[in-house]
Amino acid sequence: MKSAIRIWDxxxxxxxxxxxHESTQRxxxxxxxxxTLILPLQQHIGARAEPVVQVGDKVLKGQLLAEAxxxxxxxxHAPTSGTITAIxxxxxxxxxxxxxxAITLEADGLDQWTTLAPISDYRTLDPAxxxxxxxxxxxxxxxxxxxxxxxxxxARPEQKTQTxxxxxxxxxxxxxxxxxxxxxxxxxxxxxxxxxxxILNPDQVLIGIEDNKPEAIAAMREAVGTRxxxxxxxxxxxxxxxxxxxxxxxxxxxxxxxxxxxDIGMVCQNIGTLLAIHDAVLLGQPLIKRITTLxxxxxxxxxxxxxxxxxxxxDLLQFAGLKPxxxxxxxxxxxxxxxxxxxxxxxIIKSSNCLLAGTREELPPPPPAQACIRxxxxxxxxxxxxxxxxxxxxxxxxxxxxxxxQHLFDCIECGACSYVCPSSIPLVQYYRAAKAEIRAIExxxxxxxxxxxxxxxxxxxxxxxxxxKELERQARAEKAARLKAAKEAEAAQAPKxxxxxxxxxxxxxxPAGLSDEQKQLKIAAATAQMAVKKANKQLAxxxxxxxxxxxxxxxxxxxxxxxxxFEAATGGAAAPPAVRAEASDKPARKPxxxxxxxxxxxxxxxxxxxxxxxxxxxxxxxSDELQQQLAQARTTLQEAExxxxxxxxxxxxxxxxxxxxxxxxxxxxxxxxxxxxxxAKAAFKQAERAVKDAQEQGQDASxxxxxxxxxxxxxxxxxxxxxxxxxxxxxx
Amino acid sequence: xxxxxxxxxxxxGLALIFGAILGYAAIRFKVEGDPIVDQINALLPQTxxxxxxxxxxxxxxxxxxxxxxxxxxxxxxxxxxQALADLLDVExxxxxxxxxxxxxxxxxxIREAECIGCTKCIQACPVDAILGAAKQMHxxxxxxxxxxxxxxxxxxxxxxxxxxxxxxxxxxxxDYPLPPQQLIATDAARGQAA
Numbered sequence: 001m002k003s004a005i006r007i008w009d010x011x012x013x014x015x016x017x018x019x020x021h022e023s024t025q026r027x028x029x030x031x032x033x034x035x036t037l038i039l040p041l042q043q044h045i046g047a048r049a050e051p052v053v054q055v056g057d058k059v060l061k062g063q064l065l066a067e068a069x070x071x072x073x074x075x076x077h078a079p080t081s082g083t084i085t086a087i088x089x090x091x092x093x094x095x096x097x098x099x100x101x102a103i104t105l106e107a108d109g110l111d112q113w114t115t116l117a118p119i120s121d122y123r124t125l126d127p128a129x130x131x132x133x134x135x136x137x138x139x140x141x142x143x144x145x146x147x148x149x150x151x152x153x154x155a156r157p158e159q160k161t162q163t164x165x166x167x168x169x170x171x172x173x174x175x176x177x178x179x180x181x182x183x184x185x186x187x188x189x190x191x192x193x194x195x196x197x198x199i200l201n202p203d204q205v206l207i208g209i210e211d212n213k214p215e216a217i218a219a220m221r222e223a224v225g226t227r228x229x230x231x232x233x234x235x236x237x238x239x240x241x242x243x244x245x246x247x248x249x250x251x252x253x254x255x256x257x258x259x260x261x262x263d264i265g266m267v268c269q270n271i272g273t274l275l276a277i278h279d280a281v282l283l284g285q286p287l288i289k290r291i292t293t294l295x296x297x298x299x300x301x302x303x304x305x306x307x308x309x310x311x312x313x314x315d316l317l318q319f320a321g322l323k324p325x326x327x328x329x330x331x332x333x334x335x336x337x338x339x340x341x342x343x344x345x346x347x348i349i350k351s352s353n354c355l356l357a358g359t360r361e362e363l364p365p366p367p368p369a370q371a372c373i374r375x376x377x378x379x380x381x382x383x384x385x386x387x388x389x390x391x392x393x394x395x396x397x398x399x400x401x402x403x404x405x406q407h408l409f410d411c412i413e414c415g416a417c418s419y420v421c422p423s424s425i426p427l428v429q430y431y432r433a434a435k436a437e438i439r440a441i442e443x444x445x446x447x448x449x450x451x452x453x454x455x456x457x458x459x460x461x462x463x464x465x466x467x468x469k470e471l472e473r474q475a476r477a478e479k480a481a482r483l484k485a486a487k488e489a490e491a492a493q494a495p496k497x498x499x500x501x502x503x504x505x506x507x508x509x510x511p512a513g514l515s516d517e518q519k520q521l522k523i524a525a526a527t528a529q530m531a532v533k534k535a536n537k538q539l540a541x542x543x544x545x546x547x548x549x550x551x552x553x554x555x556x557x558x559x560x561x562x563x564x565x566f567e568a569a570t571g572g573a574a575a576p577p578a579v580r581a582e583a584s585d586k587p588a589r590k591p592x593x594x595x596x597x598x599x600x601x602x603x604x605x606x607x608x609x610x611x612x613x614x615x616x617x618x619x620x621x622x623s624d625e626l627q628q629q630l631a632q633a634r635t636t637l638q639e640a641e642x643x644x645x646x647x648x649x650x651x652x653x654x655x656x657x658x659x660x661x662x663x664x665x666x667x668x669x670x671x672x673x674x675x676x677x678x679x680a681k682a683a684f685k686q687a688e689r690a691v692k693d694a695q696e697q698g699q700d701a702s703x704x705x706x707x708x709x710x711x712x713x714x715x716x717x718x719x720x721x722x723x724x725x726x727x728x729x730x731x732x
Numbered sequence: 733x734x735x736x737x738x739x740x741x742x743x744x745g746l747a748l749i750f751g752a753i754l755g756y757a758a759i760r761f762k763v764e765g766d767p768i769v770d771q772i773n774a775l776l777p778q779t780x781x782x783x784x785x786x787x788x789x790x791x792x793x794x795x796x797x798x799x800x801x802x803x804x805x806x807x808x809x810x811x812x813x814q815a816l817a818d819l820l821d822v823e824x825x826x827x828x829x830x831x832x833x834x835x836x837x838x839x840x841x842i843r844e845a846e847c848i849g850c851t852k853c854i855q856a857c858p859v860d861a862i863l864g865a866a867k868q869m870h871x872x873x874x875x876x877x878x879x880x881x882x883x884x885x886x887x888x889x890x891x892x893x894x895x896x897x898x899x900x901x902x903x904x905x906x907d908y909p910l911p912p913q914q915l916i917a918t919d920a921a922r923g924q925a926a
Contacts, residue, residue, distance in 0.1 A: 094901045096904040433905070441811075450876075454859040455778065458859065
């Protein structure tokens, strides 16, 4: 059967040796259950997942281990049942060889599933619900880049998807994971495509497969049958499997520079991703396994395995008959775009489609680079129609503006240019480094802009605070001036009021006109008041004391009498002395809110009572009565606190402002000396305490005393050094 | 004679007309502010560290606009000097060692067990990247810290360290390939002679 659809060609491209047949001879094998699984929290593009389990937790297969952290992120699930043994840095399959945060899971061997919620009839569901299912299943692109699939499917919600493209190209040498999936799981893949069709409702579905996979093509055609999708076969060429290249081959349209396929109404999904979507929706299983190719001449039996995510690479290689003495370089991914792994204990992750264990003959060290001879072969090979040579020169000169102008970011890093270069220049490595550098610079600029904003906002805030303070200061000054004027006016009136009273020495601040008798009465009244207060205080400490209560009543009576006598002596014309004293005192002191003051006093008293009771209680811990009293005193304290807060809120006086003190920079030597002095002081105090304790307990303190003497000497020395230093500084 | 006079008068008239146009344009299209300062400021790293001797990046940008040397910014380093040289069309100078040397990106780290909660570092931080209150432990918001060092000096108990940002798989960068080897011995000799 010939495909009815027209196909286009992409510019450039190469035909490296395929090496695909080695790993397709044994079909699809299940990998043995590993003992330990390492599950990195970052297996996708975007934010790291956030763990929701703890060390020691027992988890079931398929249970959520870490949840997505933001929109562009992916949750993570347990690939098998077992115990969480660690959450922390662990080996990670990355070009840097650096460790990454991971959840380590010790398998219990039971492989027991958690409760799954499969959907039998997804067609009745809303596409948004299905998208959420895909998101919750932790599916990110299984082709290699690992972009979260749910995000990719709704990348441009306003744009209608015209064409859904299924990428079964797998153009890179050695890799046969998608080939194997199509051969043995074609029905599931087609079911996955139908789910996507229900979500996206595209006009057209194209399944693109290179013509070097006849078995896969036959299997897919059979599975598709009469459904509204087309299997499109096109000639083998590297890198036809790139998303933008495949779109060009199947539709003749180019994704605009810097744009997404969604911009031209396309969505492209990998075969492995479709399998995962099928499992997630129809079986309810999250993404916990994938098909991975194990190949390379250093393996005895290269094959394709269905392995759990998180399986250590060494386990898989041993399963495929690793010959350790022949292993020269282990590559994750293919020979063109993969990266060399540095740690065999790293696990496979969601995007690991191939492990290539190469011998020295197979993956020889690159020959030394020679000078560019400007032959132009690289430009002919470039599938993105860039000028690799120009990019190389600009990368060498670190001319980042020119690199951007030459569309460096349209480079898909396929490696075709390096492959054809007669001078063996590692061109892609230059582009990767330049891209990383440009991204770092852009990030830095972004951060600089951010810091600038924060700095400016802080400056504005400080200025606002300073202005506010200045306004308050002025208001206070005005108020003080007003009160002073009022006082002067009063002082001017006072001599007229009592001009005849020559005996009085007329103190400036005191209200004039009190005779000796009156003074005595006033003193008596104040004393009586004090006695009442004191008794009240005692009562607060011992609320059950009946005798005290009686006393207080008497005292209050006496105080009232004294007050009345005093008022009678001063005469009804004079204002109550308390008020007058307050009025005359005000200008001299800060404004006082009587309620606030009272609340503060009450609080202090209540606090003292609680402390006292606590002390007593430590002496006689069994006294129930004391405990009751303490509880009562505590409630009193709380009430007093509340009252104080209320009084503070009600008070017209603003709460005290903290002042910022500018500290002059202290030089290194001064600080050192200060630190020494403080330390010597502390040592001395400690020694002193030790001696005192020893003396109290009647022990021999002579050794301690010697220590005390030495620490005193050290303290003197430190003090002297510090004083000398300060003196010398002042001289300077 | 009259020809010469006519020419002079015509030129004079033209000069007056164009002068009036220019004068009007100068008022009509007057640019507010000093855009060169903004441009310079945009190139500075905004750490607000004061190592240049100015209280922040913008004052230094103003200083550069008034003819100060462009090599006083250690956090920006070579790349900032190069960018400033390109913008102002002056020669790129090596970094002035008097103001410090280019260091890898650092962030402040408070040893929290030793912090006494004095808030001095909070007041020193130019970008409000330190969180805390009086008598409460303080901590640095790593994402906001510019690594300016200003919090280290005021700390009375010296519990603030400047630590380099660790390399993680997220911020790791591919290296440039090593320069090509000299395969032909005479090339090297020629290079030296030149």
